[in-house]
Each structure stands twice: as C-alpha cells, then as structure tokens.
Amino acid sequence: MSRVAEFLTRRRGGSGWDWTDIFTWVWLIAGIFVMFGPAVWLVLSSFKTPAALAEFPPTVLPMATEQVMVEGYDNPLELYSVSMPDGSEQVLAQVRRVGTIAQMVDPDAPDEIVKVNIAERTPQRRVAFATENYVVPLEQNDFLLYLRNSVFVTVMATIITLLTNSMAAFALSKYRFRGRDGVMLLIVATLMVPLSVILVPLYSVVNAVGLFDSLWGVILPTVATPTGVFLLRQYMLTIPDELLDAARMDHASEWQIYWRIILPLAAPALAVLAIFSIVWRWNDFLWPLVVLSRKELYTLQVGLNTYAGELNVQWHYILAMTVVTMIPVVLVFVFLQRYITAGIAGSGLK
Amino acid sequence: MATRSISSRIGAVLAAPVIWLARLLNLPLKWWQGMTGTGGMAAFFLAPNMAIFGIFVLLPLVINFAYSMTSGQALFLSDRSYVGGEQYARLMDCGNYLDPTTCREDLFWIALRNTALFVVVQVSMMTVVAMITALILNREIRGRGFWRAVFFFPVLLSPVVVGLIWRWILQREGLLNFILYNVGLEPHVWLTDRFYSFVATVGVSVWAHMGFYTLILLAGLQAIPRDLYEAAEMDGTRAGRVFWRITLPLLMPNLLVVIVLALIRAVQIFDEAYVLTGGGPGTSTLYLTQYIYEVGFASLLRNPGLAAAASIIMGLILVVLTLIQLGLGRRNEKAGERK
Structure with a gap:
C-alpha cells in the first residue's frame, strides 16, 4: 500500500502538494467511476x-439464492438460513x-415440515452468473439474425468504403484534370450535410432504386464518405510523384500503379479509415431504423431498441445483448485506441 | 512460429481471390487507358465513389427542396401535388412565436425550443468539462495514456448502447437511486420527470462525447511551446494569470473548433435521447431530428413534405453555424499572420 501511495503522491520537482494536485486526482479518480462505472x-x-x-x-x-434437490419434491427448493426458537441457526x-x-x-430429513415466520429466515446466497441471459436470446430470439445482419453491413460497407474512397482519393491527388478542384470542393462542402437533413428524400431515392427494406439499402448510402475521401487524399498527397513516374517508365498501367504502389503506401491512412468505418457502421441507428421494416433484416442497434421499446421490457435479455453489442467496439478500443486518438487529434474526424 | 505461419497462410488464402481479381481487371483497364489516356483513368477511378455520392447525397439534397413544396402521403415526387410554400407556412403559422401552444405545428416549435435549450446547456457543459479534463491530462501525471483512455472510452460506444446503459442506471430501482438511498438522499423517478429527463439527455450526451472534444483540446494544449510557461514561471506569474494570458489565447483555434463542432452535433441530437427517453415524458425531450423522423416516417398521419420543410430549416441552421465556423477560422488565420 505504501508503494501505491508513494506512486500516487510522487510529483516532479519534489515540491509539496497544492490544491491543483488534489483537484487533479479527485477529477481523475471520479473520472474512472463516472466513465467506466456505467459500463461495468x-x-x-x-x-x-x-x-x-x-x-x-x-x-x-x-447473486442467486442457493437451491437444492430434496427427496420427495420435483423442483429444486431454495435454501434459507433460519434462526430457530432455541436460538440456533x-x-x-x-x-x-x-x-x-x-x-x-x-x-437431510425431508419428511418433517417446519413452519417458520418469514422474518426469521434469510436466503442463502452466493455469487452466480446467470449465463442463460446470453444463451437464451442467442438460441431462440432473432438476435443471432440481427448479429449476422450487423456484421454483414459493417464488413461490406467498410470494404466498399475503402475501395471507392481510395480510388477517388487517388484520382483527386495524383491526376490533373479539369474540374478537379470543383469535385473536391463539392465533397468537402457535403462534409456538413448530416443524414437528418436529407432523411426524407434519401428514403424516396433508396425506394426508387429498389433498395428499400434490404441490407444494401443500409450499406450503399453510407459508403461514399466525404471524410474518407478527404483523409485518404491528404495522405496520398505526401506520396512522391517520382515513384509513380518511375513505375510508368517500367510500363506499369495506371491500375497497377494504384494497386501495387498507392494502396500499400497508403496503408496507415487506410487502416485509420477502416477502424472508423467499422465503428460508424456498427453503431448506425437512425438510417437502418428508417430503411428496414422487416424484422429479420434488423441490425443489432435497431433490434435492441425494439426490444427495449416493448411494453414488457425483458431487461435481463436486453442487458446481456447490450453487452454483446458493445464487445466489438470495446475490442477496437482496447487494441486500436492509439490509432483512433491519433486520427482524431490529427484531423478532427469522428 | 507454427501459429504465425498458419495465420499468414489464412491471410494468403483470403487475399488470393482479391489479388486474382485485381490482375484480371488489369487487362480491360489497360485497354481503357490506351483508348482514353490518363484522363479516362481519372474518370474511372472517380466514377464509383462519385456515382454513389451523387445518387445518395447530392440528389437527395437537391430534391429535398422540391419535396418540401409538395403535400400528401405519396412517396415518389411525381405522384405528389405541388403546394408551393404551404408546408413552410404551416410550420411558421403561430399566434405568438414564444408560446408553442399557439402554433399550428406546436410540436415543431416545442422541438425547436427544446433543441435550442439543449444546444445551449449541452455545449457549455461540454466545453467546460472537456476543457478541465484536457488541462488535467496535460499535466505531468503518471500514466497519461491510461487516463486519456478512461475519458475517451464512451466515444466509441453506440448511441443505442449508451441510451440503454443510462436507462438502466436511471430507472426507479437503478444504480443512481441506490447510491442516493445509501447516502441518505431522496431517490427520484428520473426519466418520468420533465425536468430531470431533459437534464439526463444533456448529461448522457456530454458523458458519451466529451472524450472526443478533450482529445482535440489536448492536441492544442500540447502544441503550446513549453518555453512560454518556463518564462512565466521565471517571472513568478500566478497560475490563473498564466491560464488567461497564455493557455487560453493560444488554445483559441482548437477551442473554437470544439465549440462549433459541438454546436453542429448538438443541433442534430437524436439517437441517445431517443433510446433514453423516447422524447418524453410528454414532449419534454422531443428534439428536432426526432420531430423530422416522426412526422416523416413514424406517425400514422405521416407527412413527408412537412418533414422535408422542417429538415431544410434545420439544414439552414447548420449552414449558418458552419459559416460562422469558417468566418472565425479565417479571422484566426489573419490574426495568426499578423503575429
């Protein structure tokens, strides 16, 4: 303990504590409880x-009350510790x-029935994990279906995002053509057009192209992210043109240049975009809510919201499924947090 | 070593069809390049992204205006009847603009008022909390990476998960009431109270997003040259003065980005609040996006034209905020040049 205290109180410069140090640690410790507490x-x-x-x-x-099978009874009975009239437990x-x-x-002697006032008994409890909260929805409800839909949407949308955005970014960073600045301006201008502003017409467009109530209707409108094009273009601008010229001397086609040179060199930026795309698509709520109407097509987020909106909320299942929904994002957070924070600090994207 | 070779083999198997496809594409693309030159290749590279962008972003943006001038329940624009500015007139039809109950579309005005209140309270709270956290994380503390992760953690959670987590904590027999009960304070049924449910939507959205803004501010703080602080220390300047005279002015660009981004996002508040309170109790947490969603899709008497008109008004608010951001950014640049 003293080493912990020493670690916590150690300060640079060796000067004493002032109110800012106390405030700092109060804020940080409170931060742990407030930020992690709800998830825990x-x-x-x-x-x-x-x-x-x-x-x-x-x-x-x-906790769960301990149960025991008693001879002569079909169902397990709950155990209680009882204070008997003679003072014994x-x-x-x-x-x-x-x-x-x-x-x-x-x-041990199941024939004799004892009558006890309920105030005299306390349940015998021990720590028990009700894993059936997880098993039952995954086996019976549509939850596995929702999980599959969410994985499909996230994977497909991310692959298409990476491919189309990197191709566009390549054209916008390495070619000179008329209207290039116009295209770039258009893309940057729509960075600020949120979904909620174009919700109604987007819905009719998706209907008109026959994608209503299909997972592709969820995927396609999200993949042409201006953020992704912008991020990749800025990165590709730093790749020297001499590399491309050298490849052209060796009779590489433009497609080969994109495929064999640009993509491998832009891998760090592609990785950042992939992480963000996975988190965005996994978490999407409003658009899938609008475009999906058949229950078997719901994504996790829409399915969870539907369960939570039911008249008789089955919290034990909902909480377990919320944890399942959280798992991929927590994994991303634990393993890739450094890249994400660097990405945000560098470009302000989210 | 064995596992590594297996995983690399799996990777090779997965990548094989992709590489094969890319090679296959090379032939027709070489032909295309021969026919059209590099200009044609630029068009080829741009085409998929711009096609999707055009269909699913630009086209909706343009027809939104047409939509807002039609009425009826029909989905496709060609089946809808033109009514001119009637939908806007309906939204604006108010006896007294300060009292939503005198308006024809009272829900729109309630949503607008709630959103305005939400934006003001949430953005100021967000800025203050993110600022304090960034200042603390910028100090010489042990394990800074860990502490940064602590505050950043909820940013990645889905809004639905955030909403459900807090609904569970704020319910009648929830954790918050348990804590209050233990310290001898009075428990409340938080989410069925008009005032507390509004506070809950504000607090929860600050909780969920503050890590993001803290990061931006932290990046700005770390870019402030250290020697400025050393000079101030040598002069024996008080900490408060150092903050007002050095930290805050030099942090201004980042602070403005934070405020404007937070403003733009707060105007669009929907997911967490919708899952947390569903807009209730009554209409106390009904915000603009939820109004658009319900008028356009969810209610029985849905009216897409009215929803489109409301979304255009919201778009205008966002455009104004963005222009302010651009203006402030330019002023900052000029100020920077003058130095």
Whole structure:
C-alpha cells in the first residue's frame, strides 16, 4: 500500500502538494467511476437473474439464492438460513410460503415440515452468473439474425468504403484534370450535410432504386464518405510523384500503379479509415431504423431498441445483448485506441 | 512460429481471390487507358465513389427542396401535388412565436425550443468539462495514456448502447437511486420527470462525447511551446494569470473548433435521447431530428413534405453555424499572420 501511495503522491520537482494536485486526482479518480462505472454496472447486471434485477437495494455482484434437490419434491427448493426458537441457526429448504409463514424442510430429513415466520429466515446466497441471459436470446430470439445482419453491413460497407474512397482519393491527388478542384470542393462542402437533413428524400431515392427494406439499402448510402475521401487524399498527397513516374517508365498501367504502389503506401491512412468505418457502421441507428421494416433484416442497434421499446421490457435479455453489442467496439478500443486518438487529434474526424 | 505461419497462410488464402481479381481487371483497364489516356483513368477511378455520392447525397439534397413544396402521403415526387410554400407556412403559422401552444405545428416549435435549450446547456457543459479534463491530462501525471483512455472510452460506444446503459442506471430501482438511498438522499423517478429527463439527455450526451472534444483540446494544449510557461514561471506569474494570458489565447483555434463542432452535433441530437427517453415524458425531450423522423416516417398521419420543410430549416441552421465556423477560422488565420 505504501508503494501505491508513494506512486500516487510522487510529483516532479519534489515540491509539496497544492490544491491543483488534489483537484487533479479527485477529477481523475471520479473520472474512472463516472466513465467506466456505467459500463461495468451494465456487465454485472447482465449476469443477474430477473428476480435479482428487480431487487432494491441491488447487490453489486450477481447473486442467486442457493437451491437444492430434496427427496420427495420435483423442483429444486431454495435454501434459507433460519434462526430457530432455541436460538440456533439452521439451513432449511423452503417448500412453499403461505402469507407470513414459510413451510420448510431439513434437506437431510425431508419428511418433517417446519413452519417458520418469514422474518426469521434469510436466503442463502452466493455469487452466480446467470449465463442463460446470453444463451437464451442467442438460441431462440432473432438476435443471432440481427448479429449476422450487423456484421454483414459493417464488413461490406467498410470494404466498399475503402475501395471507392481510395480510388477517388487517388484520382483527386495524383491526376490533373479539369474540374478537379470543383469535385473536391463539392465533397468537402457535403462534409456538413448530416443524414437528418436529407432523411426524407434519401428514403424516396433508396425506394426508387429498389433498395428499400434490404441490407444494401443500409450499406450503399453510407459508403461514399466525404471524410474518407478527404483523409485518404491528404495522405496520398505526401506520396512522391517520382515513384509513380518511375513505375510508368517500367510500363506499369495506371491500375497497377494504384494497386501495387498507392494502396500499400497508403496503408496507415487506410487502416485509420477502416477502424472508423467499422465503428460508424456498427453503431448506425437512425438510417437502418428508417430503411428496414422487416424484422429479420434488423441490425443489432435497431433490434435492441425494439426490444427495449416493448411494453414488457425483458431487461435481463436486453442487458446481456447490450453487452454483446458493445464487445466489438470495446475490442477496437482496447487494441486500436492509439490509432483512433491519433486520427482524431490529427484531423478532427469522428 | 507454427501459429504465425498458419495465420499468414489464412491471410494468403483470403487475399488470393482479391489479388486474382485485381490482375484480371488489369487487362480491360489497360485497354481503357490506351483508348482514353490518363484522363479516362481519372474518370474511372472517380466514377464509383462519385456515382454513389451523387445518387445518395447530392440528389437527395437537391430534391429535398422540391419535396418540401409538395403535400400528401405519396412517396415518389411525381405522384405528389405541388403546394408551393404551404408546408413552410404551416410550420411558421403561430399566434405568438414564444408560446408553442399557439402554433399550428406546436410540436415543431416545442422541438425547436427544446433543441435550442439543449444546444445551449449541452455545449457549455461540454466545453467546460472537456476543457478541465484536457488541462488535467496535460499535466505531468503518471500514466497519461491510461487516463486519456478512461475519458475517451464512451466515444466509441453506440448511441443505442449508451441510451440503454443510462436507462438502466436511471430507472426507479437503478444504480443512481441506490447510491442516493445509501447516502441518505431522496431517490427520484428520473426519466418520468420533465425536468430531470431533459437534464439526463444533456448529461448522457456530454458523458458519451466529451472524450472526443478533450482529445482535440489536448492536441492544442500540447502544441503550446513549453518555453512560454518556463518564462512565466521565471517571472513568478500566478497560475490563473498564466491560464488567461497564455493557455487560453493560444488554445483559441482548437477551442473554437470544439465549440462549433459541438454546436453542429448538438443541433442534430437524436439517437441517445431517443433510446433514453423516447422524447418524453410528454414532449419534454422531443428534439428536432426526432420531430423530422416522426412526422416523416413514424406517425400514422405521416407527412413527408412537412418533414422535408422542417429538415431544410434545420439544414439552414447548420449552414449558418458552419459559416460562422469558417468566418472565425479565417479571422484566426489573419490574426495568426499578423503575429
């Protein structure tokens, strides 16, 4: 502990503590609780049984009442520790409860029924993870379908985004042609056109080209990202033209130059765009909500929202599925956080 | 070593058809290059992106104006009847602009008022919180990368996940009430209270996005030359003065980017708030995007023309904000040149 304290209190320059240091650490420690706490609480809650979720005050860890099979009873019975009239503590299984009286049996001597006031008994509880919250929706509900749809949309949209954006960026950075600046200006200008402004006409366009209620209707409108073209173009501008000229001397075709030279050299920028595209497409909500009407086509986000909007909200399943929805993004965060933060700090894209 | 060779073999197998396709494409493209020269190749490279861009961004942008001047429930523009500026007149039909209940489209004005309030409160809160966090992360603290990750973490979460996480925490038997109960304060049913549900949408969106703005501010702070601070220290300048005279002026460009980006995004607030409160209770958290969505798609008496008109008004607000950003950026550049 003293080493931890020493680590926390160590300061550069060796001068004493002033209020800014205290404020810094209060802010940082509070930050951990406020930023991580809700997600941790979600994960812990997702392992609780419906009964445990309805409890107030809630327990931190998922707990369940211990159960035991008793001879002569078909269903497992819940175990309670009971304070007996003689002052001793005894572990009994509850058969049924009538009003304030519980009928209990000793698991070792199941013939004799003991009547106990419910105030005299406390449930025997231990930490138990209700994994059925995860297993049941993945087996029965449409959840696996939603998961598949989301993966399909994310993978396809990202591949097409990388391909079309890099081709356009190549043309805009390495060729001189009339109207190039015009095209670039058009792309940059639409950086500020959000989906919500063109929602209604986009819906009719997607209908007119026959993509309504299909996953391609979700994918195609999102792939021509101005951000992606802009990011890749800025990166490709730094690739020296001499490389391209040398390749042309060796009779490389323009396609080969794009494919064999530009793409490998732009790999860092492509990686950043790929990460962002995966996160964007995985998280998309409003557009899939508008364009998908058949339930079996829903993406995870739309499906989750539908479950949560039902009259009888089944929180135990919803919490578990929220955790599943979070997993890919958390993986991206853990492994690729450095690239993302560098990308944001460098270009202000999100 | 064995696993590595397996994974590289899998990679090679996956890449094989792609490489094969690229080689196959080379022949017809070489022919195309021979026919049209490099200009034709530029067109070829631009075509897929610009086709998708044209169909799904530019075309909707243009026909949105036509849409807003038609009425009826028909989907395609050719089946809709032209009504001129009637939809706009309907939106603007108000007895008293400060009182939404006197308006014909009272929900539009309520949404507009809620959005304005949301923008003001959320952006100021966001700026202050992100600023404090960035200043703290810029100090000489141990494990800065870790702390930065702590505050950045929610940025990547989907809005639906964010909404559900907080709905779970703010519900009647939720974590927040549990904490309040333990410290002896009075629990509330947060999301069914008009005031608290508004505060919740503000707080949750700040929670979800502050890491992004903190990063931008942090990048700006790290670009401030260290010797300025050393000079100030040698002169014995007080910390507050250093902040107002050195940090803040030099951070201004980043701060403006943060404020304007936060403004533009706050105007479009939808996903988290919709999942968290569904616009309720009543209309207390109904924001503009949700109004457009519900009028255009979700309600029984849907009216795409009216939704298009409302979206154009929202677009105009965004254009004005963007122009302010450009103007401020230019003024900054000029100021920079003068130095």
